[in-house]
Amino acid sequence: MSTPNPSSTSALRPQSCPVCTQYPGVGAFCSECGVLTSHPTSGDYAAPYLLRLAGELLDLLIFLLLPVWLVWMWSSSRDGQSPAKSLLNLYVISESGQPITPQRMWVRELVIKRLLLGLVGYAFSLLGPIINAGWILMNPDRQCVHDRFVGTLVVVRRDAPKLATERSTFAQSEVRMPPPAPPGPRVAPTLPPTPSATSDQSASETTQSDSPKPARNIPTSPELEALERERTTLSQAEYERRRQALLKELEESA
Ligand SMILES: [Zn+2]
Numbered sequence: 026m027s028t029p030n031p032s033s034t035s036a037l038r039p040q041s042c043p044v045c046t047q048y049p050g051v052g053a054f055c056s057e058c059g060v061l062t063s064h065p066t067s068g069d070y071a072a073p074y075l076l077r078l079a080g081e082l083l084d085l086l087i088f089l090l091l092p093v094w095l096v097w098m099w100s101s102s103r104d105g106q107s108p109a110k111s112l113l114n115l116y117v118i119s120e121s122g123q124p125i126t127p128q129r130m131w132v133r134e135l136v137i138k139r140l141l142l143g144l145v146g147y148a149f150s151l152l153g154p155i156i157n158a159g160w161i162l163m164n165p166d167r168q169c170v171h172d173r174f175v176g177t178l179v180v181v182r183r184d185a186p187k188l189a190t191e192r193s194t195f196a197q198s199e200v201r202m203p204p205p206a207p208p209g210p211r212v213a214p215t216l217p218p219t220p221s222a223t224s225d226q227s228a229s230e231t232t233q234s235d236s237p238k239p240a241r242n243i244p245t246s247p248e249l250e251a252l253e254r255e256r257t258t259l260s261q262a263e264y265e266r267r268r269q270a271l272l273k274e275l276e277e278s279a
Pocket residue numbers: 042043044045046047049055056057058059060
């Protein structure tokens with residue numbers, strides 16, 4: 026074998042680059058001008074990174090059209106040019122500067138790039154989702170990473186139809202909310218005013234609270250319902266005053 030093989034190219038490489046006459050460095054390409062030093066007359070230069078990236082992405086796009094991948098491989102192995110490389114005038118050659126054999130091209134493109142490294146890439150792409158899901162096992166609230174980020178929980182809802190019915194009846198009864206309301210206001214007035222006075226008022230209210238039945242009947246009054254509807258437009262004091270008045274009226278009329 027008179028031609029230098031790839032491993033000995035650096036030993037035989039010229040002291041100065043045949044093209045730019047500068048020190049060519051130790052790689053396959055001249056570090057100054059990028060010419061392929063083992064074959065300077067071929068016109069081969071190191072392909073720029075961005076062009077390589079463009080070629081890879083373009084190849085990926087083309088490769089994803091699976092029905093054509095066999096044609097793609099056949100075309101690539103023929104002259105060391107994948108379809109994208111052909112478009113961009115990029116060549117795959119051996120380190121010795123010789124054209125690549127179809128077999129090496131098949132191994133390079135199909136076995137190494139697509140199958141081997143492709144599967145490694147796929148495995149790594151699962152890493153994020155696995156960590157995200159695995160967080161559930163360590164988190165007491167069974168939150169994934171995305172749950173932690175936005176403060177969400179995942180729950181299971183038992184008997185959803187029944188809950189929906191409860192919701193709707195609750196919504197319908199909201200107009201008649203005064204009945205449950207008496208306990209609320211009753212507690213509120215008793216607590217603040219108790220220190221000062223109104224002992225008899227609180228006493229009368231306590232008796233009311235002791236008998237929830239009458240309180241529940243009271244809210245059916247249309248006046249009270251109207252009052253509840255405009256409650257948001259009233260101050261708490263005004264609302265209480267009018268409600269107590271209406272309750273008194275109802276009590277007297279009963
Ligand atoms: Zn050079």
